[in-house]
Amino acid sequence: MANIARRLVMTGHDAAGVSRVISDQRISGITGPAMPGSEVAQIWGSNAPLAYPDSGAMPAYSAFFPPLHGARLVELYLPPHSTSYGAVTDDDPDSSAAPLAADRPGMHRTASTDLIIVMEGRVDCELDEETVTLNAGDVLVQNGTIHAWFNPYAEPCRFLAAMVGAENNLCK
Numbered sequence: 001m002a003n004i005a006r007r008l009v010m011t012g013h014d015a016a017g018v019s020r021v022i023s024d025q026r027i028s029g030i031t032g033p034a035m036p037g038s039e040v041a042q043i044w045g046s047n048a049p050l051a052y053p054d055s056g057a058m059p060a061y062s063a064f065f066p067p068l069h070g071a072r073l074v075e076l077y078l079p080p081h082s083t084s085y086g087a088v089t090d091d092d093p094d095s096s097a098a099p100l101a102a103d104r105p106g107m108h109r110t111a112s113t114d115l116i117i118v119m120e121g122r123v124d125c126e127l128d129e130e131t132v133t134l135n136a137g138d139v140l141v142q143n144g145t146i147h148a149w150f151n152p153y154a155e156p157c158r159f160l161a162a163m164v165g166a167e168n169n170l171c172k
Helices: none
Strands: 005-013 019-028 039-046 071-078 082-085 112-120 122-126 131-135 139-143 148-151 157-165
Touching (some): 005 039
Antiparallel strands (some): 071 157, 082 148, 112 139, 112 157, 122 148
8 A cells, every 4th residue: 555645736827828737646655765664756846947837747857856956846754663764866876865874874965955844743854963853744944964864653754845956065
């Protein structure tokens, strides 16, 4: 059973500039590569700045993490008692999301600003020297810092992340 199942409705403009629903579909998550039982859904993304009016079609994008001026919308589901999450890496050799230390599983840094809202459960966000616990309804603005996700709690956690590509000189 999929833990992530959403309806995605997208709007756009017709040839006369009238706003329309152009897509109404179901999306679901896929098993996360970094942790058994986790799921991730790549909901929407763009590799370039957007301009309107447009057709509303899904912009072309590649890679999990956005490039400079790109954006992504993803949902993550972490099962109870998850030990680490964050080692999602792109196959792209220029990816800034590579794991940073073998002795700190899941720790990574991205060239993005991540706007995160916890929708259900609790999750721990480990940073260099501290850990912050986020509860349902909490919002985190992750400004290109090294981090990893842990769900040591008895209930599952799900959070939504809007990632905006940024320059991060610490990723070089």
